[in-house]
Amino acid sequence: MRTGFLNALICILLIGLIIPGMIPGIAFAVEDIDKGSEENGNSTVDLVIESISFDPENPGPEQKKVDIITSVKNQGNGTSESTNLAYFINGYRTGESRVPEIEAGQREQISFSWEPESEEGTVEVTVKIDERELVPETNEDNNERAQSLTFAGLPDLIIDTFRYPKEAKTGELKNIEIIVKNQGTSESEGTKLKLQIDGVEVNEWDVSSLAAGENSELISEPWTPASDGPVEIKAVVDSEMSVSESNESNNQKTGTVTVTGSEELLPDLTIESFKYPENSEPGKHENIEIRVKNQGTSASEVATKLELYIGGVKVNEWDIPSLPAGESSEPFSGEWIPASEGSVEIKAVVDGGNLVNESHENNNQKADTVTVTVSEELLPDLVVEDILSEQGDPQAGKLSNLTVKIKNQGAAPAAEAAAKWYINGEAVNENLQVPALSEGANAEVLLPLTPEKAGKTEVKVLVDSGASVTESNESNNQLTKVIDVKGLLPDLRIESLFLNPETPKPGENITFTVTVKNDGAGDASSNELEYNINGINETYSGRILIPALSPGNTTSGTFSWAPGNEGQIEIKATIDAGGVVSENNESNNELTKTLTVSKETISGGSGGGGRPRSSGSSGGGGTASKEPASNVDVKELSTRHVINSYHVKFDFIENVTCVTYIEFDPKKTFRRTTTIVEVLKNKSVFVPELPLGRIYKHMNIWVGDEGAGLPGSFKNGVIEFRVGKAWIKENNVNQSLIALQWYDKSWRSLYTEKVREDRNYVYFKAETPGFSCFAITEYIVDEKSSQETEGEGKLQETLKNWNGRKAGNLNGSVEESGLIKNPMGKAKILMAISLPLFMIFVEYFILKKKI
Incomplete structure (x- = not known):
């Protein structure tokens, strides 16, 4: 009895130790599995194309570019990864655009420029999102949308009615009737209708513009055949091809009239x-x-x-x-x-x-x-046909090349000869050289003229002044021409455009002060300055009078305007808007400036009498580079206000670096922020190693000095840069391999695409998660990873100092303090204790049975 009680007590104690040890482990495991399933099950992505639009909506058949604008929405509850939009025209793949990450419930508008060939009628434009199915979605069947695009057609003029007699007699009056029709799909412009009889044009009529499918009025022409035989009659519309048509080969009709002799026979x-x-x-x-x-x-x-x-x-x-x-x-x-x-x-x-x-x-x-x-014998005959100024009227005090046209109108070749020239009757010591000319040939000789003053200037040229060529006519070798000489010209330029206040709010009156300077050598008459303001859903324009300006002088004018909405506004000022002043340079009369209107307080003050900073905002401030000046080849600055949720773009209009602009969507608000682009002579001191590939330029981009350029402060960062065509040609570089690399512990190649090109440069656009050290390269892929080194430490320290707080690394991640829960670890410890006890319990019962 005592032994049974003792056994039962031991069993109860062992069960009490085993079960409490196993239950928490099982519970923690089940809880962890349920939590992971719940997290995975609730985060979904579903990308759909909401709409497709076109700019222009109804392009003409000769349209050079059509923008396809696609609205993409993520109707899931998780953030989508970046993917692509593919474009198909009538089933044929035309190109693709990159789609950035899209948060749940948000939309992105993606624009793609399509360069159609000559089109007419309707084409079907199909856009597919995530063509390669790189993004897992809850619904993969709603990733495509099609939209029809109709091109405006062309007119097509034809001779619709052409009535004439098949037979006629000489001297008999007949009538020819013609009706023109536009069988095209758009309205035609006015043109001409011509009637020809046996190849001779006998009449011409104006044909007014015709709508698509419309006929002209009946056109009638009386005709009396003069002689017998077959006569060809032809009606031709738009023979000069002044109307652009879909078919230029159907503009005429021809008929034949058989004319027989009349009762009266006549001689000829x-x-x-x-x-x-x-x-x-x-x-x-x-x-x-x-x-x-x-x-x-x-x-x-x-x-x-x-x-x-x-x-x-x-x-x-x-x-x-x-x-x-x-x-x-x-x-x-x-x-x-x-x-x-x-x-x-x-x-x-x-x-x-x-x-x-x-x-x-x-x-x-x-x-x-x-x-x-x-002629008595075959001889040459040199004459001066004309004296022309190919560049317009010469200007006083400025070199202008006149063109002297000389011809040999004789019947034999002429040897080389000299030509003497005179200005206002005075001979110039320098002779012109006329090349040898065959009979009937022409030559053009340049005459350098620098007029001393404005007004009329007499220019005389005497060819064969040395009488070295024997001619059939020696009295026609000279020509005198009076040339109009213009005075010194002004050159008006907008020197500056200032605003007061510089950071306006909606409804606050802004005073704009424009300074105009005359950089030319002549006086400028009074004229008008035109200003145009474009804001968010609001525009404003006007003109102010600018007085006459003597060379080198400046003047200022002011105008005012109060914005009604927040956001960026653009102000463009144009001097001499009416074109009344003739200038040396007509291409420098405009100046454009942008500013941001915001209700938020964007103040750098943090104490004393300054206003408190808005919640969630931080200062961008000016920027001071820490790159040694000896390593900086050239740099350019641009200043903007950076405001949370308002897209911002920094333009570098001086074009002294390889960067044309940067842009991004701020996640925080900063005060007036200055961005510096530095093109370096060698690699930056903040990076320890060179990137792979052939290097075009090293550069730094610093956005403010308080963290405005860190990844956590913005999204959708873009850099547009340019590469010289001379470098590409000299180094035999493949344009498709040119990439922008960014240093973040190691060199990372950014997504880069070509956007355009001009005579000297090819332009690219790259997406970047941060702004610091970059290199433009012909990219080569390498699998090895790099370890953080001393140079990287310098870069991290610089960015930490600018941000005013510790930044974990270049991509802005910061480790969170606190305990990390590990329920599976606890479960493993409890099970490690419980399993041996369970083994002891089983062994005990086996030994008991044996006893």
């Missing part, structure tokens, strides 16, 4: 042949031979005259007897003795007095007049 006298000498000499006897033909349908029963004109003067005439239909006369000969050198016009006319009633009265003389050149 023409000059059948006309022989004359092509070259002659003064005093030489020359012979001219003419033959007349009657190509009509009846005899020319009335005698008439054949006349010969030389130099516009009638020199001979012959009687033309009656000629049967189809018959030619005997040749008529006349003698001509040229009296002097020169050009002579020779013309033969039959029935000039219209004595014979003919079927055609407009073919009685030789259609082409002939010019005969007479």
Whole structure:
């Protein structure tokens, strides 16, 4: 009995030790599993495309660029990772855009520039989010959306109606009717309609603008055939192609009219042949031979005259007897003795007095007049054709190159010659050189002219001034031209634009002071300064009078405006907006400035009489670089207000560095913040090693001195930079491998894409999580990792000092203090104690049975 009681007591004690040890471990394990399942189950992502829009909405067929604007929403309850948008035009993949991380319930607008080829009609634009399915989503079937885009069409003008007689008789009045139609899809501009009969234009009409599908009014033309035979009639609309059409090959219609002889048969006298000498000499006897033909349908029963004109003067005439239909006369000969050198016009006319009633009265003389050149021998003849100023009127005191046009109008080549020139009658010591010229050839010689004063200046050029070329005419070698010389010109420039106050609030009146300077050498007349203000859903513009300014002087003007809304506003000032002042430089008349309007107090004061800082804000302040000055090649500063939730952009307008702008979305509010871009001579002292790849530039970007550039202070950071085409060409660099690298314990290659290019540079845009030390490189991938070194420690210390508090590392993470709970660790300890006790308990019962 005592033994049984003792056994029962031992069993109870062992169970009491084992069960309490196992239950907490099991409970902790179940709790940890449930917690992990709950966390994973509640965080979801679902990306959808809410809308697709286009800019412009209805592009023309020749549109060079269409912006596809896509609104993407994350309708899950977790933050999505960055992914891509793919674009398809009529099923063909056109390109892609990068989509940043999107928080739950938030939207992002992504813009993609598409350069269409010549389009007309409607195309289908399809946009797919997360094309490669890199982001796990609760619904993968709603990632695509399609939208139709309609291109405006072109007009298409045709001859819709063309009525004419198929048959006609000579002398019979007929009517030709024409209607023009626009069968295109857009309105046409006004143009011309022409009617041709046997290749000769007989009439022309204005055709007004026609809407798509509209016909013109009926156009009618009376016509009386003059002779029998087939006659081609052609109507042509827009023959000059002044209207851009979808089809330029259907603008005409042609028809043939068969004309037969009328009851009245008529003769038709023409000059059948006309022989004359092509070259002659003064005093030489020359012979001219003419033959007349009657190509009509009846005899020319009335005698008439054949006349010969030389130099516009009638020199001979012959009687033309009656000629049967189809018959030619005997040749008529006349003698001509040229009296002097020169050009002579020779013309033969039959029935000039219209004595014979003919079927055609407009073919009685030789259609082409002939010019005969007479010379004693074949010689050159140099002349000055013109003196031109290709760059407009010359300016007093400024070098201008005049162009002297010289021609050899003789019948033989001319050797090289000198040309002397005179300014206001005074010879210039320097001669112009005229190259050798073949017969009929031209040459252009530059004449350097620096006028002493404004007004009229007489310029005379004498070619072959040394009489080294023997010419057929020695009296036509010079030309005098009067040139208008302009006075000294001004150059107006906006020197500065100041605002008071510099940090306005909504409703607060701002006074803008603009300073204008005349940088030119001449006086500037009074003119107007135009200002344009663009804010958030509000605009304002006006003009102020700027008085006359003498060279080197300045003047100021003011205007006022009160903003109604928060956000960034842009002010653009333009001097001489009406273009009334003629200047040396017309491209420097504008100045643009941006500022931020905010209700928040953005004050740097933290004590004394200063106003208290807004909750959650911090100061950005000015920036002082800690990079040694000896390592800085060039730098540029830009100042903006950084306000929580308001997108900010720092533009570097001086273009002295390789960075054009940076932008980001602040998560905190800072006071007036200055950003410095430093282009370095060598790598920064804050980094211990060079990045991989061929290096274009090392640079630092410091945003303020209180942490405005740290990753925890902003999101969606972007840097636009440029790389010289000369460097790319000299080093045979692949543009697609150019990347911006950022130092964060080790070098990290940032997502970089090409955005544009100009004559000298290729421009890229990179996404960055922080601002500090960078390098522009031709990137090479390397798998090895880097350890933090002394140089990195310097960079970390600099950023810590600027932030005013400890920053764990470059990406802004800060370790949290406090205990780290580990329920599974506790469970393992309890189970380690309980299992041996359980083994002892089992062994006890086995031994008991044996006993």
